[in-house]
Amino acid sequence: DQQVKQNSPSLSVQEGRISILNCDYTNSMFDYFLWYKKYPAEGPTFLISISSIKDKNEDGRFTVFLNKSAKHLSLHIVPSQPGDSAVYFCAASGAGGTSYGKLTFGQGTILTVHP
């Protein structure tokens, strides 16, 4: 039972253009969502998060959008840079029950930004 899904295994984008990474979830108890970036041989690096009381959060080039009715979130990177090339994971957590405190991760999307 995969509660967080990233349906695109990979995404290729030209430098300077927008990168849009998508994530779907099924658990209605999730109320906090995060995006992480991971380079090979390193741990995931926190990028940006959003709580379920919001539908948008921005931090520099990164914006996360949350559509609760569709159980969908997306990460927009504008403009994309070659250094953004990495694996991107979305993650979710809930306020109680078995979801409390733990992050449930998607399978990841490999982003490649071409110069």
Place this chain on the structure above:
Amino acid sequence: EAGVTQSPTHLIKTRGQQVTLRCSPISGHTSVYWYQQALGLGLQFLLWYDEGEERNRGNFPPRFSGRQFPNYSSELNVNALELEDSALYLCASSLGGISRQPQHFGDGTRLSIL
């Protein structure tokens, strides 16, 4: 500010042995989390410790255990190692006692079981 540090970085063990992995959280963080990333699988939640207490546990057998010390560092112990325990073990930390705080990860311990 120092990030989450884990030791050792790599470890090779044989089936049936026991292993201890260590994690030091970011200064000021009281919650520590452990995750497993096995080959071909995603990041799976193992354990969460806050203020020395186990707060939540993932779907792993009891031979996976851990503890958190008064200085908030943590150990993950795995007994009776099996081949499928070969994985990257990641530790994360966050501010404790407050929900909706991002978890910050170390670079992991790569455990290989022969």
